[in-house]
Amino acid sequence: MISQHPVRARRKPQARQTTANGLLTPGDALLGRGRSMSASSRGSRPPSACGSQPRGNISRARSPLAAHPPLASTEIAQIAAIAPISIPCTPSSDGSLDEPITIGVRRQRVDSGVSLGCPVTLTPRSTKRLKVYANQIAEEVGVPITSLHEFIDCGGIYQMLVRIVALVLKNDGDKKLRLLANLKELLGSKDFKSALQNRLTACMLSPNITAYVTDTHPQILKFIKKHQDVFKVPALLFEDVELTALFAKVVSESLSTIRGNMKSKLTASIAKRTSITDVARSLAHGCIEVDAAHWNRLAFLRRCLRVYLLGTGNYKTVPLRTLYSPLLVPSLPKEVRQKIGPQLGIDIDEIEHNMLDGDAEEDNNDTDAFQDDIAHENAAPRNVDGDDGHDGNENVDADADHNKDDADFEADVNDAADINVDGSVVTEKDLYTAGRFWNFVDSSLAGARKAAKEQAMEDKGLAYEKAYSDILVQYLQQDLSDFPGNTKVPTLLSTNRPQWQLTIQNQLLWSHA
């Protein structure tokens, strides 16, 4: 044996650890023990198989039973009382390394019962004792007796261990299934959807969001996954494919609703000529704290909507004359000008030409119905540094700059497309399509960014952020000029914006393809 198992032979018998009452530690319980373990380690027989040996078999006969002193009867009684199925320690010899490996390994008598410490197999006697004990425990704990009896009927410690692991795994599986079912229920609940919609509204109203439909859904999902605390979404949600897909659908539906709501409110605000501050308040409806950055972005959106409605010729909700303002002229592509000019009875190109020439007086003397609007335009502030904005020449300069931008960008695009004031490519076929408002917005937004970049490059020293902000602030001022509303622009109080809102505003942005 020694020659066959040189490694095992070097194991120090005294290194084996036992507990106070003589139980093996779990690690040692799995270690090889004498001949039977040697056999199992060769793969000839599983460890539990030794427990099923018939009485008086050959292995028993060959076991060096006499090599170790038996446990004292008092010790055995204690072990039996505390843990009837405990695995007794293999008594070591005096610890001498010179001892043969077989010495110190005692094979238990299979029919010796608990009192003799059978390691793996329950005898009928110990089974009976265990069942008596199980009845007592079942009553104490309140579990079915039959289940415990079935467990005891496994017949051996290894079988019991396997059964325990199987039950633990099953419980884990059941627990996970229950959790997933709960999450599914949560996803369908109104409370969850309402809370999610609240946060998503903050996302869509964020003044820094990159786009409203283009890549928005996956980017927002990514953002939610990264900031689960902000959206109060359980982490487990993203560990299940089905739930993730369901969640993505909920988000998609919610985003559609929010976009629909935003558009309808913006449309209504144009028809009623309400100020952008009121629109912001209405859209936020307590979800978020709004500030000037929100006004800027919403003014941009409203401008987009007006241009879009003019482009699509949709005057159902808002009449053409309410939609139009000379302040929009720089944003109107040629086709739209040619279409709405005759309907309004004006020559938009001429208006623009007059604006470029700075011939404000001529416009003021014009007798058409829009002289007031033109006067508005001339009074519209352009300076973004916060002056009173009554410098008409500056405004003309602004428009001239934008037309200059137009000319610059036109060289970069194909002939089939027109370019609006923001530098965005406006192909009537692509963008002025009913039901594609948000694509139009995204395109305009990208155009505004491009225009800001060009502006920053042209005007050395001007940062891109400043150039971009200037464009939006200009739109806000023009919007306030067109729709001053009934009340004054409210003074912004130093509101305490919640951290989650700041997180959304500062971090929900992505590079545009």
Add this chain to the structure above:
DNA sequence: GTAGTCAAACCAGACAGATT
């Protein structure tokens, strides 16, 4: 303080068109 009225806001579902 309570009840009634009205407008605005909200929501769910249906539908149409676009996209995959």
Add this chain to the structure above:
DNA sequence: AATCTGTCTGGTTTGACTAC
């Protein structure tokens, strides 16, 4: 064909206002 997206519509809820 299935799915996604945007829009519309009708019912419900909410909040402001007024009269008692």
